[in-house]
Every structure is written in structure tokens, then in C-alpha cells.
Amino acid sequence: MSKLALEGIIVIDFSTLIAAPIIGSLMADFGAEVIKVELPKIGDPQRGAQLIGKGKSPTWLVGSRNKKTITLDLHKKEGQDIAKKLCAKADVVLLNFRPEVLEKWNLGSEVLHQINPGLIICLVSGFGQTGPYKNRGGFDRTVSAFAGLTYTSGYPEYPPVRSGYPLVDYLTGYLGAFAVMMALYNRDMNHNRGEVIDLSLAEAAFKATGGSLPTYSLTRSIYERCGNRIKFFVPAENFKTKDEKIIALNAGTEKLWKQLVKAMNREDLLTDKKFRKYLARIQNQDELYKLIGDWVKSKTTEEVMEILEKEGVPCEKVNSIADLASDPHMLDREAVLEFIDPDYGKVLIPGIVPKLKNFPGRVKFLGAKLGEYNQEIYRKFLGLTTEEIKKLEEREVI
Numbered sequence: 075m076s077k078l079a080l081e082g083i084i085v086i087d088f089s090t091l092i093a094a095p096i097i098g099s100l101m102a103d104f105g106a107e108v109i110k111v112e113l114p115k116i117g118d119p120q121r122g123a124q125l126i127g128k129g130k131s132p133t134w135l136v137g138s139r140n141k142k143t144i145t146l147d148l149h150k151k152e153g154q155d156i157a158k159k160l161c162a163k164a165d166v167v168l169l170n171f172r173p174e175v176l177e178k179w180n181l182g183s184e185v186l187h188q189i190n191p192g193l194i195i196c197l198v199s200g201f202g203q204t205g206p207y208k209n210r211g212g213f214d215r216t217v218s219a220f221a222g223l224t225y226t227s228g229y230p231e232y233p234p235v236r237s238g239y240p241l242v243d244y245l246t247g248y249l250g251a252f253a254v255m256m257a258l259y260n261r262d263m264n265h266n267r268g269e270v271i272d273l274s275l276a277e278a279a280f281k282a283t284g285g286s287l288p289t290y291s292l293t294r295s296i297y298e299r300c301g302n303r304i305k306f307f308v309p310a311e312n313f314k315t316k317d318e319k320i321i322a323l324n325a326g327t328e329k330l331w332k333q334l335v336k337a338m339n340r341e342d343l344l345t346d347k348k349f350r351k352y353l354a355r356i357q358n359q360d361e362l363y364k365l366i367g368d369w370v371k372s373k374t375t376e377e378v379m380e381i382l383e384k385e386g387v388p389c390e391k392v393n394s395i396a397d398l399a400s401d402p403h404m405l406d407r408e409a410v411l412e413f414i415d416p417d418y419g420k421v422l423i424p425g426i427v428p429k430l431k432n433f434p435g436r437v438k439f440l441g442a443k444l445g446e447y448n449q450e451i452y453r454k455f456l457g458l459t460t461e462e463i464k465k466l467e468e469r470e471v472i
Contacts, residue, residue, distance in 0.1 A: 078105025079433040083258070085166040087111060087141065088148070088157070090118050092214070092240055093275055094170040094198035095137055096247025097254060101166070102140035103426050103435035109160065109451055110141040110442075114470050117145075117444045130441050135415060136423050138441035144452070145445040145472050152471045154179050159456055162189045166254055170198040173208055183270045193268040194257045196250055202274035212275045214240035221279035222286070229301040246278040303363075308355045309334065311363050312392065313370040315378055320392040321370065323382070328352065330387055337385040338369045415440045448472060 083106040087098040095110075095118075102108040112118050121134045147153040158181070161167050167186065169176065176182045176197075183195050197203055200212015215236050218224045223242070228235040250273050257269035286297045297305075302312040307326035314320055325334040335343045343349045343365075348358045355362055370378055375391055382389040393401070399422055404410045408425040415421050426435035452458045452472065466472045 076433060078436060079430060081105035083107070083166065084164045085109065085168065086157075086160045086164045087168045089168045089170040089198060091120055091170070092137065092243035093246040094168050094196070094250065095120070096244060097196060097198075097250040098141060098168055099137055099139065100247070100251045101254070103437065104430075104433075105435070106166075108141045109164075109447070109455075110138055110143045111146050111148075111157075111160075112143060112444060114145040114147055114445070114472060121441075121444065129444060130415075130417060132421075134441040135418070135421065136441070139423070140438050141442065142447035142451060143442040143445060144448050147471055148179055148181070150469075150471050152466065152469065154181060156456070156466075156471070157181060158186070158189055161186050161193060163455070164190065164193060165258065166194045166196065168196050168198070168250075172199065172211070173197075173203050187268055187270075191267050192261055194254055194261065194271070195268065196254055196271040196273060198246065198250060198273045198275070200274060201276050203272045207276075214242040214275070217275040217279055218242050221276050222283055223279055226297050226299055228299050230299045232299075234299060242275055242279045245282060246273060246275045249273065249278045249281075303359070306356060308352075308359045309362055309366060311366070313363075313367045315370055315375040316372060317374045319375040321375060321378055322390050322392055323366070323370075324388045331355070333385045334366075334382075334387050337381050337387055338366070340365070340369070411437065413437060413440060445472070 080101055083101065085098050085101055085106050085108040087095060087108055087110045089095050089098070098106075098108040098110065110118075112121070117129070118134070118138070120131065120137055121129060122131060146156055148157055157179075169181075183197070186193055186195055199208070200217055201207040201210050212220075218236055218241075221242070224234045224236050226234070227237065250271070253271045253273060257271060260266050261268060283297075289295055289297070302322070304310045304326070307324075309331070310324045310326045312320050312322050323334075325331050332344065335341050347354065349355050349362055373381070379389055379391065391397070398404055399410060401410070407429075409427070411423050411425045413421055413423050421440070423437070423440065426437065449463070452463050452466075453460070458466075463472070
């Protein structure tokens with residue numbers, strides 16, 4: 075079997091919860107040796123989230139797969155000294171503590187770069203390492219509210235809502251993985267020194283607002299909640315079918331509009347002054363959506379999707395996780411994988427993403443037990459003796 079793309083890269087993951095650990099998860103999927111550091115006895119909060127037993131939640135199984143778990147208490151001087159030894163042998167370190175915490179522990183960027191000048195230090199926080207809000211905590215929910223994502227989510231007649239999944243955390247993690255790989259490339263290919271990456275959830279979320287800021291700066295127009303619609307992209311909505319399912323339909327270009335009316339057998343709409351021009355469709359979208367909704371409601375989900383697919387109109391059923399677990403496309407592409415965990419047995423997990431043709435990633439194991447790799451890392455990686463490890467355990471440093 076060929077080597078994975080990131081084999082040989084060593085990552086020390088001191089981070090907790092979701093956003094920063096995702097960076098390590100993505101790298102571990104492609105062969106990086108990721109050492110996940112947790113507090114002794116307590117562990118990462120994700121380990122107990124949605125707990126169904128055995129100290130490994132479903133979230134933990136996926137988020138920490140392929141990571142070698144060790145315990146270490148950074149609150150103690152001995153733990154900080156060991157952390158420096160780990161960082162001295164690493165390529166990347168992931169941290170998501172508030173700015174003053176690392177300095178207090180003598181683990182700030184300057185200290186770590188004195189130990190290892192080539193180290194890529196990725197600092198993930200709610201609002202960044204500088205600025206008036208740098209000491210604020212940040213979770214997906216609160217940052218989504220701050221960055222304007224929540225404001226635009228939901229229907230105009232109701233208060234705003236958050237996304238059902240922690241999308242800001244994942245956006246930050248994906249952006250962080252890109253930043254780390256960019257820094258590694260610059261170090262190794264351009265022969266430059268290490269890097270300090272200052273990545274904030276707020277800015278990762280704000281980046282997703284697209285053109286709303288320049289639109290506001292030019293027109294003072296604020297993007298408001300509009301339910302499932304896109305204000306200036308019509309038609310694009312969700313509709314209920316005859317069998318009470320919901321489909322999402324998108325036909326907001328001229329080409330797709332013509333294909334949609336053909337699918338509906340309503341080509342008369344192409345000459346109707348209310349709908350023949352794009353601006354007219356925007357202005358009369360309520361009436362247009364009533365027409366489309368009535369047509370969709372007259373057919374089953376399968377019938378609607380078959381007709382629209384034949385005419386090339388993008389349309390999908392609104393799926394639950396249960397639908398996706400058995401979806402033939404997701405199974406065929408191994409986006410849904412069946413894996414055997416030693417504690418839970420057979421479990422479905424998300425597959426490797428992105429997909430590389432020549433050097434694809436691999437799931438070796440799911441989230442490990444607390445401290446499962448202590449002996450391997452402390453003995454083989456750092457070269458500590460059995461007696462040294464025993465004393466560290468007795469003092470609850472590890």
C-alpha cells in the first residue's frame with residue numbers, strides 16, 4: 075500500500091471541542107501522526123458529548139479518529155516542560171486557548187519558536203489574538219450571531235435561528251487545515267521558517283457572508299431573513315410534494331428557468347409579462363412560487379425529481395441523517411463508511427474528504443480511549459523511562 079500524502083508530518087493537538095481539532099482530524103485522515111493531548115481523568119469535552127457509554131461519544135469517534143491520545147496536565151510545570159518536548163519534535167501544534175493562557179504557561183509562540191524555529195503554530199480562538207474582543211470566548215452559536223450568519227437565518231416574521239449543525243466550527247477547521255498546509259509548503263518548499271497562524275471563528279464565519287458587505291457599503295442595503303428564498307435569485311425555494319416530503323428547487327438562471335417551465339408543461343409563462351423577464355420574476359415571486367408549489371404538490375417526490383432531472387433542473391429531497399445513511403450515492407462514493415470499533419462494534423461514519431485519486435486518505439481507527447497511547451508516545455517518541463512515566467502518573471501530570 076502506498077504512503078499517505080501527509081506521512082511523516084507530526085502534529086501535536088492541544089486543542090479541544092470542534093474547530094481546531096478538525097484541523098488535526100483532516101490531517102490524520104491523510105497520514106499525519108496526530109498526537110491528541112487531553113487532561114488526565116477528564117479528557118476533551120467532546121469525549122463525553124452525547125455520551126452513550128464507554129467514554130467515547132459518537133462525536134468523539136469521528137472527530138478524533140486516527141489520533142493518538144495521551145494525557146498531560148498543562149496547568150503543572152512538569153506538564154508544560156513535557157509540552158515543550160513534544161513541540162520540539164513536531165511540525166505543527168494546534169492550540170485554542172485564550173491569548174493570555176499560553177503566556178501564563180510559558181508556552182507562547184516566541185517560546186515555542188525558540189525551541190523549534192520551524193514549527194507551524196496554529197492558534198484558533200473566537201475573535202483572534204489581537205483586537206478589543208481578543209479575550210472573549212467564542213462558540214459556534216455566539217460567533218454565528220456576531221458574524222451576521224444568524225441574523226439572516228429563518229423567516230422574516232420570526233426571530234433568527236442558528237444552523238442545526240455547528241457549521242462555523244467546521245468552516246474554521248477547513249480554513250485552518252488550508253492555512254497549516256500553506257505554512258508547511260512555505261517552510262519546506264520555499265525554505266522559510268515556521269509560522270504563527272492567527273485564526274478566528276468570527277472571521278471564518280464572516281468570510282461566508284460573500285457580497286453582503288460591499289453591497290451594504292454601496293447601497294446601505296442589509297441582507298434580511300427571507301426563509302428558504304434567495305431574494306434576488308428566483309425561482310429558488312423549498313416545496314412540499316404530494317407524499318408530504320420537501321424538495322429544494324433551484325432554477326434562478328435564464329437557462330434553468332426555461333427548463334423548469336418546460337418540465338412543468340407551462341411554457342406559456344415564458345411570454346407572461348409577470349414572469350418573462352428576470353426582474354419581473356423577482357417582483358412577482360410570491361405568485362410564481364404559488365404556481366410552482368401547486369405543480370409540485372400534485373406529484374410525488376419521485377415523480378417531481380424524475381421530471382426535473384430529465385430537464386436538467388437542480389432539485390433534491392430535503393434529507394435527514396437517516397436518509398443519508400442508506401443513500402446509494404453516498405454509499406457508492408464511501409461518503410458513508412461502515413467501520414468496526416472495538417467498543418461499539420459496527421458503526422457508520424463520514425468517509426474521507428476530499429478524495430485524492432493517487433494518495434487517498436484512510437481511516438485506521440476511531441476516537442481512542444483516554445490516554446490510550448501514553449506508553450507509546452512517552453516511551454518511544456519522547457524516550458522517557460518506565461520509572462519516569464510512573465512518577466508522572468503518580469503526580470497526575472499524565
